Amino acid sequence: MHLIDLDLTIDEMTKVEGAASVDVKIRSGVVESVKFGITEYKRFYTQAMRGKSITALPQLLARICGTCSNAHLLCSIEACEHALGITPSPQTQILKRLTMYGLNIRDHALHLYLFVAPDLRNKDNFLSFDEHDPIEHDMLHDAFAIKAAGNHLAQIVAGRSVHGMYPAIGGFTKTPTQQETQSIIKQLQEVRPRVLRLIKTFEQCDWKFDRTTKYMGMSADHYSFLEGVIISDTGQRIEEQDYHNHLEHVVIPYSQASGYKHDNECYMVGALARVNLSKEKLHPNTKKDANSAIALFPSTNIYHNNLAQAIEILHCIDDAIDLLNNTQFKQEPLPKPVFREAMGIGVVEAPRGMLYHRVHIDDNGIVMEGDIVVPTGQNQINIEQDLKTLIQRLIDNDVENKHEIQHEMEKLIRAYDPCMSCASHFLKINWIEKNNILTFSSL
């Protein structure tokens, strides 16, 4: 028994999206408490959306998060389309899929190279990698080439990789030209071998943290970031519009973000959940060329979230090449919305997992209220539980050095790829009005 007392604080997590802190208290060798707090200041988007025109809503809500912005944009558009009774054309659906592919290629590559790879190489930061070291040379050039391909795809299809301008309610305001299509196909084909190298890197990575949890994600007839029903590895099947009814909002007093449980259980969303649940639906070329890596799933190793992201980059490239090769894009007029009082719900698979938007509009198309549930909020309770288990295991194995413990904690948090910008910029609120006095409960 290691009877150490230790207080450890990480004030500012590095190499993650947004700001987070961790406080750990260890007494007589027992981890008494771990508090994973999201320290980004709330920006109150669930209040800010009220009173806005529905046509302005998707661009407003994209501003919840820079890195996940195009996922928020498409999720809000889907919610608005459902509220207005608009069914997007098959071409629009393809453009939405391509937008999500551009986002996932760019975002996963940013996470795997700039945030995680320094831990693989025992370096402080990615830009300090040595060009004369053959492994680090390849990583540097692979990283920026893959990111550029995802960025370029998003620019061609959505106008920008951050806060895309072309996606709108009911369609896209611009479609890719043939020249743009051919140029991005070539670029995606060129980076494909680099992605296979990335998959091999994470397949060979021996980091391990096994834990039992429920995995949840969307499932369609293909490996989709947009369509389908919500399923779990425990056999549940939930329609999009019913998803929120199963969620329990959990107050975390020291965090500016909300936690969630599903049917009273902690659960995980994101690439690991998606590959665990739907690996047989990955693109045939992905399955052929990443066969040995995919065989490791379903997995309960949280670090395999990194490998799952690498596999998803390949899938996004393979399916994007097919869609671009097989579609002749033509400009389609946007449908004119007919306003009515209605509720709309959108659910998409953002890079970090399921994202839920709900909007309630009046008969002038003005937003009365809405709600947003982001992936990091859904993973937050698991992250905290896993940190506690990890630290106890380290102490039980004679690791008492603060720096080593902190390094292992940061590695594990990064494996979840949390996005604090998303998690903290809305407010879930239950309010009760009695005798004209407003009080709050269950926050």
Added chain:
Amino acid sequence: MVQEKKKLRIGWFTFSCCEDSTVLMTEILNDHWQEWAPLLDIRHARVLQKENILDSMDVAFVEGALASEEHIEKLKEIRTLATKVVAVGACACIGMPSGNRNQFDDHTQEEISFLTARFSHLPKVLKLEDVVAVDAKLPGCPMNEQQFIHLMKAMLQTFRIT
């Protein structure tokens, strides 16, 4: 003894925002990392590195609006340490959209007041110029890519980094 080549000492800081310009900066690196990496001494950039040092800088890039006293104090410290402070993105330049709550009606202000009190938010979200002098601005949501590249070249010239 060979003298180490002078580099541009920079910091990249983020306050209340969606970090869209941070993401865009990492995308601009796709085309410029080989050109800039040898010229930059990144003193502080939470998104890129763990070993961050808050000391003298030629240029501090600051993204986001100010939502707390802690933000104000940190920005003032950055101002004293940096020769040039650049406001990056709409939230830093005009305080929006992070300052959504500045425009809320009384009922909505009351609704959120328990949280603004719990986490010691400022009464109003502020833009950088409300607190310190700013030497350059990169407006936009996110910032404009070409303007950032132009500014980087100008800063390298100003500080004679080759």
